[in-house]
Amino acid sequence: MLDTQTFDSRDPEFKQPYGAVPSGTPVRLTLRPPRSGGFSEAVLIAYFESRNEERQELAMTWQGMEGDRDRLTVELPTGDYVGLIWYSFRLTGLDGRLEELGPYQLTVYDSSEVVPSWFGQGVTYQIFPDRFRRTRVPDPTGMVGGRSVHTSWYEQPCYRPDANGEVRNRDFFGGDLKGVREKLPYLRGLGVDTIYFCPVFEAPENHRYGTADYEKIDPMLGSEEDFRELCQAAHALGMRIMLDGVFNHQGFVSRYFNGDGFYPEPGASQSKDSPYYPWYNFSHWPDQYDSWWGIYSLPAADESEPSYREYIFGGEQSIIRRWLRAGADGWRLDVADELPDDFVHGIHQAARETSPDAVIIGEVWEDGSNKIAYGVRRKHILGGHCDGLMNYPFRNNLIAYLLGGDAYCFMQAMEQLRENYPPFAFFSAMNFLGTHDTPRILTILGVGSDCRDHDKDWRAAYRMTPEQASLGRRRLKLGSLVLFAFPGSPMIYYGDEAGMEGFEDPFNRAPFPWGREDRELTDWYTALGKARGELAPLREGDLRWLRARGRVLAFLRTKEEQEVLAAVNAGDAPETLELPWPAVDCMTGTALEAGEQTLPPMTGWLLVKQKGR
Structure with missing residues (x-):
């Protein structure tokens, strides 16, 4: 009733x-x-x-x-x-x-603060630094972590456990900041506005999420001067730089914990008199301590410790402030829901004080408006904390639609976010189809699953059949069209635009295939980036659904008198769609009349109104 x-x-x-x-x-x-x-x-x-x-x-x-x-x-x-x-x-x-x-x-x-709009309006490109571009084969001698370097750029990343049963992630390919700088024109040509780097600070593992020294660019990547020059060059091309802040934990092999004694200064595991000893919670010093998800190599920091807060964001020379002054424009916070709210607020405040245009994006895998972590309802997007969040609900629901789900389910999931999120957070979301933490999107869309029912050796060796690759490519074109047309920043995981494939880590982290790119996909992404840059409704327009039923998803982005229509048919049969005005497809140049039109199977349109009509 x-x-x-x-x-x-x-x-x-x-x-x-x-x-x-x-x-x-x-x-x-x-x-x-x-x-x-x-x-x-x-x-x-x-x-x-x-x-x-x-x-x-x-x-x-x-x-x-x-x-x-x-x-x-x-x-x-x-x-x-x-x-x-x-x-x-x-x-x-x-x-x-x-x-x-x-x-x-x-x-x-809390709406007392204006959130900078540049991030949500622009296109973001995520770089896994070790695997993007190298200018030389580096010598790892003397570097923290006992590293090895692949001589061939096209070798497979190591994935098997060592003699102790550990996957140590100490194999490097030697991607560096100078290599990224070389490719800035490529990224700008792709339509990229923001480069989001996975961690760049010194660390023993190739992913660098177990930070060894927040004050030092990893020497395999280059120097602080290289970083500053990269920022300057990116800014000159109209691009910004976002760093990955991993503040919930550090590395066992770090100057702070110094579990293997690599650093000359005593760390928390060498001496209770170390200035870093209060940063960690030991149940039995020095060998039993809190760590991230119980992983011994990632000792967890005590974010309530005043000296740690001062080091990360409180002091004038704190890590947040220092790297913004060096040229960074924002921070992405790793495992944001494992950081206390007041710690995130402190980061946010320090960033804004240092650079009023700085942006803070949080890693959260669910609806961030009502997330409960460790028994606490989080304040992620209530103002003064995160300006936007990684949008895993967008990814998960869009993939479900592309693989056969009903477009209505995608619309409902997005409407729930739009209803629950403050406008600044909805329009500053980091939207994506893949990241360094997920299988390659081309593989998921071509194969149809992550194939966890097979063993890791099988997944390591697997390459898609031509039929699977073709299907994955067609689905990826549709998904990326929705990605670039939707509110929030469309984020490209490095190499997705080049047709890279692979299942989970480390197979999703292979080196970029320079000279072997899938030109069809690269051209498609380039056209999407061009449209995003030229069409104001895609950057900041309102959202209105035209149709979300069965295999058809269509919506309008509107800003003042300008409108852009995105329409996708992910099914295997043609569908009819009512167009509100005569249009031109930005992707193909095809002209369409107003009224009922046939949208072919596995086809997407990005339509603008024909001029003068």
Whole structure:
């Protein structure tokens, strides 16, 4: 009896304003229960979660009839509250029965600060530094970690355990910052606005997520001067640089923990008098300590320790401030939901004080508005913490659609984010199809799964058949079109545009195939980047769905009088679609008339209105 005609939180007829609201905004809520239900009263019940779960009950006022339905309204004040409000409705029948609707989420955020728009509007390119481009074969002698270097750029990364049963990730290919600088024109030609680097600081492993020294560029990548020159060159081409901040843990082999004694200064494992000893929690010094997910080689930092906070963000020479001054434009926070909220806030504040245009993006794998980590509801996107998040819900739902799911499910998942996220976070999301933590998107779309039912040797050796590669390429074209047309920053994982394949780490981290690129895909991505750069609606326009049913997904991006229509048919049969105006496809130059048009199977359009019509 009580349905979306009674209340729909996404319909302005029932809730105004739409979605998340700034603190201090009153929210008007309306119910339209059927008169046949015989309800005598309705009450709004609101739980202010971060205010000790304060509960308010507000009687709704009868406003009259609309056809065969009653209309009741109430205004919910938010005052100075920031956090989630869970609200529901209790209706009482004339016969005394009770019926409830809800609960629904209302996100109330702090809007006192303007979030820089450059990140969400631009195209991002993720680089795994060791595997992008090298200018020389480096000599690892004397470097932390006991490294080896592949002499051939096209060898397979090591994946088997060593004699001790460990996968140590100490095999390097020698990608460097000068190599990235060489390829800046290529990246700019691809339409890239932001280069997001996986960690570049000294570390023993090729992925560099076990930081050894935050103050030093890894010598295999180059020097601090190389980094500064790269930033200057990127800025001169209109590009920005985002660094990966790994602050939840360091490496066992680091100047701070110094588990193998590589560094001359005593670390936490050598001496309790070390200035770094308070940074770690030992249950039995020196061999039992908190570590990230129980991995001994990644001792976890105590983010409540004042000296650690001062080092990372508090002091004038802190790590956050230092590298922004060196030329970086923002930080991506690794495992952001494992950092305390006030620690993230401290990073955010230090970044903005150092560079008012700096952006902080958090790694979160779920809906970041209501994420609970370690028993705490997180404040990721309530203002003053993260400006945007990595959008794994976008990736997961888009892949599900491309592999045969209903477009309606993708739309519903994205609408849930749009409803729950403050606008700044929705439009500053880092959207993607793949990262260094996921199998290559071409492989997933061509093979159809991650093939975990096979052993790792099988996955290491596997290469797609020509039929699988062709299917993966066609699906990737459709997925990337949606990616570049959707609100938020479209992020390319290095080499996806070149047709790289492979399952999970390290097979998704092979060296970039310079000279062996899939030109068809590279040209496609280049055209998408060009469209994103030239069409304002794709960078900052509103979103309106035209169709999301079955195998067809179509939506409009609108800014003032400009409109762009993205349409995808991921099915194997032609579909009809009503076009609102005569259009030209940016990807092919094909002209289409207004009205009903046939969208062929496995085809995507990026349409702009024909000039003068």
